[in-house]
Amino acid sequence: xxxxxxxxxxxxxxxxxxxxxxxxxxxxxxxxxxxxxxxxxxxxxxxxxxxxxxxxxxxxxxxxxxxxxxxxxxxxxxxxxxxxxxxxxxxxxxxxxxxxxxxxxxxxxxxxxxxxxxxxxxxxxxxxxxxxxxxxxxxxxxxxxxxxxxxxxxxxxxxxxxxxxxxxxxxxxxxxxxxxxxxxxxxxxxxxxxxxxxxxxxxxxxxxxxxxxxxxxxxxxxxxxxxxxxxxxxxxxxxxxxxxxxxxxxxxxxxxxxxxxxxxxxxxxxxxxxxxxxxxxxxxxxxxxxxxxxxxxxxxxxxxxxxxxxxxxxxxxxxxxxxxxxxxxxxxxxxxxxxxxxxxxxxxxxxxxxxxxxxxxxxxxxxxxxxxxxxxxxxxxxxxxxxxxxxxxxxxxxxxxxxxxxxxxxxxxxxxxxxxxxxxxxxxxxxxxxxxxxxx
Numbered sequence: 233x234x235x236x237x238x239x240x241x242x243x244x245x246x247x248x249x250x251x252x253x254x255x256x257x258x259x260x261x262x263x264x265x266x267x268x269x270x271x272x273x274x275x276x277x278x279x280x281x282x283x284x285x286x287x288x289x290x291x292x293x294x295x296x297x298x299x300x301x302x303x304x305x306x307x308x309x310x311x312x313x314x315x316x317x318x319x320x321x322x323x324x325x326x327x328x329x330x331x332x333x334x335x336x337x338x339x340x341x342x343x344x345x346x347x348x349x350x351x352x353x354x355x356x357x358x359x360x361x362x363x364x365x366x367x368x369x370x371x372x373x374x375x376x377x378x379x380x381x382x383x384x385x386x387x388x389x390x391x392x393x394x395x396x397x398x399x400x401x402x403x404x405x406x407x408x409x410x411x412x413x414x415x416x417x418x419x420x421x422x423x424x425x426x427x428x429x430x431x432x433x434x435x436x437x438x439x440x441x442x443x444x445x446x447x448x449x450x451x452x453x454x455x456x457x458x459x460x461x462x463x464x465x466x467x468x469x470x471x472x473x474x475x476x477x478x479x480x481x482x483x484x485x486x487x488x489x490x491x492x493x494x495x496x497x498x499x500x501x502x503x504x505x506x507x508x509x510x511x512x513x514x515x516x517x518x519x520x521x522x523x524x525x526x527x528x529x530x531x532x533x534x535x536x537x538x539x540x541x542x543x544x545x546x547x548x549x550x551x552x553x554x555x556x557x558x559x560x561x562x563x564x565x566x567x568x569x570x571x572x573x574x575x576x577x578x579x580x581x582x583x584x585x586x587x588x589x590x591x592x593x594x595x596x597x598x599x600x601x602x603x604x605x606x607x608x609x610x611x612x613x614x615x616x617x618x619x620x621x622x623x624x625x626x627x628x629x630x631x632x633x634x635x636x637x638x639x640x641x642x643x644x645x646x647x648x649x650x651x652x653x654x655x656x657x658x659x660x661x662x663x664x665x666x667x668x669x670x671x672x
Contacts, residue, residue, distance in 0.1 A: 513570030
């Protein structure tokens with residue numbers, strides 16, 4: 233959600249990348265926490281510490297199929313001189329009424345079953361004759377399937393120290409321990425732990441709902457035939473996938489034609505399911521830049537000074553940008569340029585941090601590193617603009633892929649990094665150390 237109006241600036245102000253990003257992050261606020269069932273909470277961020285109510289495991293249990301015995305009864309056992317013990321019964325996982333193991337006795341025990349009273353250790357079945365009166369066996373025979381001649385005794389061929397093959401109560405986590413800290417993103421292992429300690433629900437910030445739409449009368453859905461002057465809509469697919477990768481629940485809307493009224497109606501219809509809206513295309517100053525035309529005069533009636541502010545940024549690609557809020561709930565909206573590379577780079581720099589801020593994360597940015605530039609020649613960059621070039625990073629080096637053109641989708645598909653060229657640098661020679669944004 234948005235709780236503050238974006239910063240106002242004159243129409244001729246050239247925003248820096250950092251100014252624009254700071255304005256977005258100062259405006260967007262984390263979503264309010266809710267209580268969710270475990271599987272619904274996958275990908276969400278915890279808002280409070282989770283304490284262990286019951287130790288894991290909650291009781292001493294066997295880590296092997298074998299025999300629960302007393303240590304003294306198997307001391308010195310060997311294949312030549314096995315310890316012969318009377319089998320008093322079976323202990324299975326989930327069994328409540330436990331046998332008592334006394335001197336000279338053993339209980340067959342299954343993996344996960346509680347260690348019975350009197351027993352001090354577990355002898356794996358492979359160290360015994362399995363009650364068959366012969367040599368070592370390789371597995372535990374199912375109850376009722378022992379062959380004729382099984383004696384009710386077991387021969388143990390090796391000694392076992394105290395508590396061998398026993399999972400101690402609380403050896404995983406103890407009651408009162410902190411299981412998970414606030415701020416943790418819940419993945420499969422974390423959900424497994426929550427279930428194991430008996431939590432059916434958890435308090436989290438929900439995954440943001442992000443609505444993505446492209447604009448342009450020239451756009452055709454993939455799978456449809458292209459007519460002269462048409463192209464397939466790739467931006468809405470790229471941005472929806474990127475929003476999901478960032479942790480959002482993303483909805484893709486079909487391309488909207490270059491008609492301001494249609495665009496306003498579409499956005500209004502989508503607001504009911506949006507915590508954040510992202511558009512691509514139509515943010516420059518052309519005669520058919522529909523997003524700018526449709527939204528420049530839109531204000532939130534309850535919050536003076538809000539609405540959508542269209543800006544020029546000192547960056548390449550991605551100079552034209554729009555940001556603000558729209559609708560009765562002041563839903564944040566980021567308007568990105570329409571060229572595919574400009575759109576994707578803008579998403580990584582501005583939209584991804586906004587999504588992760590809505591999630592309640594503290595580290596909202598892609599990781600960055602320094603790398604040695606490997607290229608056939610010097611890279612050039614326009615003075616006064618921060619340039620983001622697609623690159624392939626590996627083993628401390630980065631190589632540009634494709635040119636600087638903002639329409640080169642094929643090169644973007646080969647990139648796993650963005651090479652950052654600062655505003656005051658116009659040429660970067662091969663071998664120079666550069667800053668790199670890691671994309672994956």
